[in-house]
Amino acid sequence: MSFNFTVEAECQHTDARVGVFQTPHGVVHTPRFMPVGTLANVKTVTPAQLQDCQAEMVLANTYHLHLQPGEDIVAAAGGLHKFMNWQGPILTDSGGFQVFSLSEIRSISEEGVLFRSPRDGDMINLTPEKSMAIQNQLGADVIMAFDECAPYPATYEEIKLAGERTTRWLERCIKAHDRADVQALFGIVQGGVYLDLRQKSARELIQFDLPGYAIGGVSVGEPPELIEKIVKAITPLLPPQKPRYLMGVGTYKEMAQAVAAGMDLFDCVIPTRLARHSVALVRGERWNLKNQKFKRDFTPLDAECPCYACQNFSRAYLSHLVRSQEILGYTLLSIHNITELIRFTQKMRQAIIDGDFATKFAHYLS
Numbered sequence: 001m002s003f004n005f006t007v008e009a010e011c012q013h014t015d016a017r018v019g020v021f022q023t024p025h026g027v028v029h030t031p032r033f034m035p036v037g038t039l040a041n042v043k044t045v046t047p048a049q050l051q052d053c054q055a056e057m058v059l060a061n062t063y064h065l066h067l068q069p070g071e072d073i074v075a076a077a078g079g080l081h082k083f084m085n086w087q088g089p090i091l092t093d094s095g096g097f098q099v100f101s102l103s104e105i106r107s108i109s110e111e112g113v114l115f116r117s118p119r120d121g122d123m124i125n126l127t128p129e130k131s132m133a134i135q136n137q138l139g140a141d142v143i144m145a146f147d148e149c150a151p152y153p154a155t156y157e158e159i160k161l162a163g164e165r166t167t168r169w170l171e172r173c174i175k176a177h178d179r180a181d182v183q184a185l186f187g188i189v190q191g192g193v194y195l196d197l198r199q200k201s202a203r204e205l206i207q208f209d210l211p212g213y214a215i216g217g218v219s220v221g222e223p224p225e226l227i228e229k230i231v232k233a234i235t236p237l238l239p240p241q242k243p244r245y246l247m248g249v250g251t252y253k254e255m256a257q258a259v260a261a262g263m264d265l266f267d268c269v270i271p272t273r274l275a276r277h278s279v280a281l282v283r284g285e286r287w288n289l290k291n292q293k294f295k296r297d298f299t300p301l302d303a304e305c306p307c308y309a310c311q312n313f314s315r316a317y318l319s320h321l322v323r324s325q326e327i328l329g330y331t332l333l334s335i336h337n338i339t340e341l342i343r344f345t346q347k348m349r350q351a352i353i354d355g356d357f358a359t360k361f362a363h364y365l366s
């Protein structure tokens with residue numbers, strides 16, 4: 001069997017768990033942070049460097065890859081793994097979130113979403129079937145159902161209709177998905193900030209007995225305490241023997257709270273985006289390397305960090321690079337930030353195994 005998820009340890013005080021998710025391109029040890037490679041590359045970082053960051057599963061975006069270079073070119077190259085030279089597991093999103101957040105939408109109907117391509121102005125019709133066809137061609141190990149992402153804030157009625165449509169679209173996605181042997185289709189729980197709609201969405205989704213489930217539509221502008229509330233209420237409804245993925249969340253506190261609720265996988269553009277703004281994530285804090293105090297600081301960013309940036313360069317050098325807008329500066333900060341968030345999830349994993357997750361991460365959980 002290509003896909004398998006095994007829970008190997010459970011926390012005695014929270015719902016946190018340690019798992020191993022087997023995919024056709026290798027295993028993902030959960031809890032795990034997944035770096036985002038929107039256009040089939042994690043910005044400024046090579047696959048070899050990414051591997052050194054201990055990355056296991058990497059994300060790519062269906063919407064962006066459909067616009068450029070197009071799924072036919074990726075397929076002709078032999079699929080995403082070959083095209084981007086990442087031999088580990090890959091996950092693609094459905095394009096739904098990007099269509100709803102980035103594009104000029106002409107119409108949303110039962111059929112799908114009609115929008116204008118920001119690249120050439122052409123009209124594109126993205127439907128559940130089309131999203132599946134694109135993702136089948138891209139060839140990621142995990143693919144996501146095409147869902148309707150209601151904006152935040154939205155009315156109860158709007159979210160209710162979007163949730164019901166998402167379930168109908170999931171049925172169409174399952175029918176259209178023709179590579180189930182090598183690609184696991186995850187469903188996405190929607191429902192905005194309304195817990196009863198979230199619960200309804202989760203209950204409908206699990207009827208389909210999918211290989212994995214995600215909570216989507218969070219981290220779209222709502223206060224962080226609402227994310228925690230949703231995750232706490234919904235995670236227990238998802239089947240424990242399947243991987244659970246919290247989409248678009250990658251801050252320390254939110255990941256720790258989600259792990260405590262029983263979530264396994266996380267992704268966020270934060271580590272590379274912050275790096276491009278000269279910011280390093282260091283032990284829970286955000287440091288801007290352009291700050292005066294780093295100019296003559298010849299110590300490593302974080303002496304305890306095993307990453308290439310921390311092992312070989314000083315804060316002063318990193319500060320110099322970002323002040324000079326040298327690409328190497330962004331690469332080194334990206335390497336560090338990705339390593340930092342992956343290590344954070346690895347530390348939670350180890351703590352769950354050791355039985356001290358609830359005490360070691362208590363300050364995030366309160």
Ligand SMILES: [Zn+2]
Pocket residue numbers: 301302305306307308309310311335336337339
């Ligand atoms: Zn580092």
